Amino acid sequence: MRAQAKVIRWTDGVALLYFALALLFIFLPVGSLILFAFQDGLAPVPPFKGPTLQWFDKVLHNRRLMEALWNSVLVGGVSSLVATFLGFLAAFSLARRDWRFARGAQLLLMAPITVSYLIIGMGLQITFNMMGVDRSLLAVGIGHVVINLPLCFAIVYSQLGEHQANIERAARDLGAKEWQVVALITAPMLWPTLLAAYFIAFTLSWDEFVIAFLLSRFDVTLPVVIWGLLRSGLSPELNAAGTLVFAISVAIVLAVELLLWRGRKAVANG
Amino acid sequence: MRFHFSRADLRDWGLWPAVLWTTLFFALPLAAMLAMSFAERVAGKITFTWTLANYAAFFTRAGGTFVQALINSLEVTILATILSILVAYPLAYILAYRVPAKWRRILLVLIVLPFWTSYVIRSYSWLLVLSQNGIISQTLLDLGLIAQPVGLGNSRFATVLGFVHFFAMLLTLTIFANLIQIKDSYRRAAADLGANNWQVFWHVTLPLSLPGVAVGAFLTFVLAIGDYITPQILGGNRELLLPQAIMLQIGRQADFPLASALSMILMLVVTVAFLVSAKRLKMERV
Numbered sequence: 188m189r190a191q192a193k194v195i196r197w198t199d200g201v202a203l204l205y206f207a208l209a210l211l212f213i214f215l216p217v218g219s220l221i222l223f224a225f226q227d228g229l230a231p232v233p234p235f236k237g238p239t240l241q242w243f244d245k246v247l248h249n250r251r252l253m254e255a256l257w258n259s260v261l262v263g264g265v266s267s268l269v270a271t272f273l274g275f276l277a278a279f280s281l282a283r284r285d286w287r288f289a290r291g292a293q294l295l296l297m298a299p300i301t302v303s304y305l306i307i308g309m310g311l312q313i314t315f316n317m318m319g320v321d322r323s324l325l326a327v328g329i330g331h332v333v334i335n336l337p338l339c340f341a342i343v344y345s346q347l348g349e350h351q352a353n354i355e356r357a358a359r360d361l362g363a364k365e366w367q368v369v370a371l372i373t374a375p376m377l378w379p380t381l382l383a384a385y386f387i388a389f390t391l392s393w394d395e396f397v398i399a400f401l402l403s404r405f406d407v408t409l410p411v412v413i414w415g416l417l418r419s420g421l422s423p424e425l426n427a428a429g430t431l432v433f434a435i436s437v438a439i440v441l442a443v444e445l446l447l448w449r450g451r452k453a454v455a456n457g
Numbered sequence: 458m459r460f461h462f463s464r465a466d467l468r469d470w471g472l473w474p475a476v477l478w479t480t481l482f483f484a485l486p487l488a489a490m491l492a493m494s495f496a497e498r499v500a501g502k503i504t505f506t507w508t509l510a511n512y513a514a515f516f517t518r519a520g521g522t523f524v525q526a527l528i529n530s531l532e533v534t535i536l537a538t539i540l541s542i543l544v545a546y547p548l549a550y551i552l553a554y555r556v557p558a559k560w561r562r563i564l565l566v567l568i569v570l571p572f573w574t575s576y577v578i579r580s581y582s583w584l585l586v587l588s589q590n591g592i593i594s595q596t597l598l599d600l601g602l603i604a605q606p607v608g609l610g611n612s613r614f615a616t617v618l619g620f621v622h623f624f625a626m627l628l629t630l631t632i633f634a635n636l637i638q639i640k641d642s643y644r645r646a647a648a649d650l651g652a653n654n655w656q657v658f659w660h661v662t663l664p665l666s667l668p669g670v671a672v673g674a675f676l677t678f679v680l681a682i683g684d685y686i687t688p689q690i691l692g693g694n695r696e697l698l699l700p701q702a703i704m705l706q707i708g709r710q711a712d713f714p715l716a717s718a719l720s721m722i723l724m725l726v727v728t729v730a731f732l733v734s735a736k737r738l739k740m741e742r743v
Contacts, residue, residue: 202551209548210568213626216582217571219592223585231585233595273475280471296475299483301727303683305700306720310486313493313713333482336475365466394575397685401707410577417581417690421588429578436573444566 217433224426231423242427252428255412259393262324262408266331267388271381273332274339279373282347283355300337307333308398315402326402331395335388342384343377351376379450386443390436494717503713511718523702523719527726530699533613534682537620538674544621545628546670550662552629553636565633572626580690583619584610587691611693619687624680628673635669636662675734679727699723 223231225238246252277296281289299307311330312322320326351373358372359365374381396410403411409432416425494512496505515523548568556564571579586592589608597603609615639662647657681687685700692698697705699719706716 199555202547202555205547206551209544209625212544212622213568213571215592216579216586216622217574219585220578220582230590232588232590233592273478276467276471277475280468280473283468284472286472292472292476295479295484299479301679301731302483302487303679303700303723303727305683305685305703306490306724307483307486309703309707309713309716309720310490311482312707313717314482314486314489316713317489329482332478336478340475365468369467390573394573394578396575396577410575413581414577417577421585425581426585429574429581432578433574436575437570440570440573441566448562 220426220433221430223423224430226423226426229423231421231426242423243431245424246427246431249424251412252409255407255409258324258406259409262328262331262399263389263392266328266392267335267385269328270332270335270339270388271343271385274336274341274384275343275374275377275381277340278344278347279369282344283352296340297337299333304334304395304397305401308401311398312401322402322404324403324406324408327399327408330398330402331388331392334395334398335391338391339384339388342387343380346377346380379446382446383443386439386446390439393436393439394432490717490720493714494721496714496717498712498714511715512722514715515718515722518715522697523699526697526699526702527722529613529696530682531726533616533620533688533698534678537617537624537681538677540617540621541624541628541677542670542674544625545673546632548625549629549632549636549669552633565630568629569626572623576623576684576686577690579623580619580687583615583622583691587615587618610691611695613692613696615691615693616688616698619691620677620681620684623687624673624677627676627680628670631673631676632666632669635666635672639665671734675731678730678734682727682730683723 219231222235224242225240226235226242227237227239277292280286281292286292308330311326311333315322315326354376355368355372358368363371394410395408396414399408399411400414409428413425413428413432416422416428492505493503495507495509496503497508497510498504552561552564552568574582584591587609588594589606589610591610593609594603594606598606643661643665644657647661648654652660683700685704688698689701689704692701700723703716703719703723706712706719
């Protein structure tokens with residue numbers, strides 16, 4: 188490795204240049220979003236004047252946005268909890284029993300991933316219509332469980348190995364009841380995975396628009412309000428709102444990353 | 458396997474709540490939509506007449522607007538998928554083979570960070586960059602490369618760009634995950650046998666990394682062709698993609714039977730894409 192590092196090839200320069208350009212491409216839009224959220228002026232376009240915090244102040248005092256923010260937290264918080272819980276139960280049961288139709292069950296559970304959110308949302312809208320159920324945040328939450336359940340299931344299932352099964356067996360042999368095995372052995376061993384699944388589901392729900400748009404009526408989530416604001420064109424207030432939404436997503440993603448990193452470190456040390 | 462059913466044993470019933478949820482709120486709604494696609498709207502009321510009129514409407518109504526929407530969707534999606542692969546592959550390659558191992562994780566997190574913005578905000582951000590007085594136009598003006606401001610938004614170019622931005626991140630992940638699994642010894646063996654760098658890449662690395670490309674390409678195709686937000690915000694109203702046509706039927710017209718039929722056609726296209734890529738994957742394993 189050390190011998191290799193000393194050789195500097197011209198392709199390394201090309202690689203570095205490509206990497207820098209790719210990063211520029213990736214961060215150009217979100218960078219402009221954040222920069223012009225601090226714009227001291229009415230148009231979020233160059234030249235940049237500022238910085239000012241007035242648009243963040245405006246967003247934080249916008250009642251509609253703040254209500255929507257709370258709705259988003261509620262829908263995301265509860266639907267992710269349900270998705271993680273159901274995903275864990277299914278993954279545990281599939282990993283610990285030889286189901287005859289295991290393959291079929293897995294296909295069914297993973298199927299929503301291949302279907303457009305638009306179609307999932309519309310199907311639910313039609314079904315709720317037929318049953319006479321009104322559009323509401325609850326309906327949105329149900330839809331978000333549908334899209335997040337496959338992910339939560341897959342994440343937990345991939346982490347359930349023989350390693351835990353052996354410890355579970357040992358606990359059972361020592362007289363632990365089944366619920367004690369799950370609550371005191373399996374779940375604690377899996378907690379970084381479960382938390383990661385929960386937060387990933389939360390971020391996806393937090394950012395989701397189409398299903399929330401189709402299934403909500405009076406109480407709406409944040410992306411739906413932002414969608415409505417888009418009609419009036421570019422504005423620094425929209426930039427500020429978008430920056431806040433992005434900041435919260437990033438904070439969650441980084442928390443997950445930290446969690447997984449510490450989990451790996453614990454495994455490596457233990 | 459011994460089966461002793463007790464109510465307390467999670468292993469025996471844990472599968473069912475998730476299966477029930479997916480059946481009730483995913484499979485059943487799809488079935489309802491399928492039924493709806495054979496229904497008819499008579500005087501604003503939906504009646505199940507088991508007609509094929511909605512599918513016929515796909516071909517005939519509004520001078521072939523819907524067929525054109527499907528063609529537009531396919532063109533935009535395929536173009537976006539190819540461009541995303543071309544952007545993502547070198548990035549994943551550099552990350553897997555040129556970046557020191559300890560930097561990999563943090564760079565990977567950095568690269569996919571904007572992935573975690575919502576479609577709505579990401580598309581809006583591109584509008585900031587592409588609009589007539591936006592960053593690209595301003596920069597080109599300042600450099601003296603153009604004389605008049607150019608608006609790059611509201612076009613197919615903008616839609617494709619928005620897609621490539623998002624899906625290049627996704628493809629970088631799937632290709633990178635594949636590349637780091639290829640054993641170093643394969644590449645070294647090829648080099649020992651006299652292959653130059655280019656030959657090692659062409660005959661060893663590339664073929665072995667194709668499954669990662671295929672998985673990412675399939676995901677890109679599926680997610681892009683079903684996306685309503687990006688074309689709606691970035692594409693403007695110059696041309697319709699299929700999801701926009703579907704949304705128009707739900708929103709303005711409240712024509713659920715036609716919207717359902719169009720959705721079924723969209724799902725059929727995705728299924729075909731899945732079968733094609735699944736077949737490809739199997740062939741490559743042989």
